[in-house]
Amino acid sequence: MDLLVAQGERDQLRRVLSYQPVVISGGNVDLRNFKPGYSGLYLGAPPMLETHSPVPARVTAVSLDEKIASLKRALIIACSSPEDARIHEKLDLAEQELNLLQREFVLDQDAYYSRTDYAQDAAGKARLDAELHQTQNLKSEIERLKSELAKTKVN
DSSP, rough: OOHHHHHHHHHHHHHHTTTOOOOOOOOOOGGOOOOOOOOOOOOOOOEEEOOOHHHHHHHHHHHHHHHHHHHHHHHHHHSSSHHHHHHHHHHHHHHHHHHHHHHHHHHHHHHHSSSTTGGGOOHHHHHHHHHHHHHHHHHHHHHHHHHHHHHHHHH
């Protein structure tokens, strides 16, 4: 039920964010708002003020997407056999950790290469190499878990 509610909220929010106002063209200009002699750009309608920033709506959309993904993962785990559920949980945790590691790596990489003397920073380079190695290990663990899950579905 939570999943359906969250999907409904996300769909409604996407409709709001994707609103495209009608373009004024041809004979559909409202002449009541036309002021003759006006030297600026005028499209025949009073200016519309933006009442709130679209940024909070986009943040809400992202959080709803994450909530829906989390609920879908929980639904898969709940509907699986105990062995599959255990593998799904490990896979879910590994994917979340990989996502975090990749974000951290990008931030650290940006910080490292933004320095003018980055070539002399051996400790920073070693940290980046260790993070990259850890990311590769986690990717291989995820692939192993996926193949283990595929084997249990075949049997």
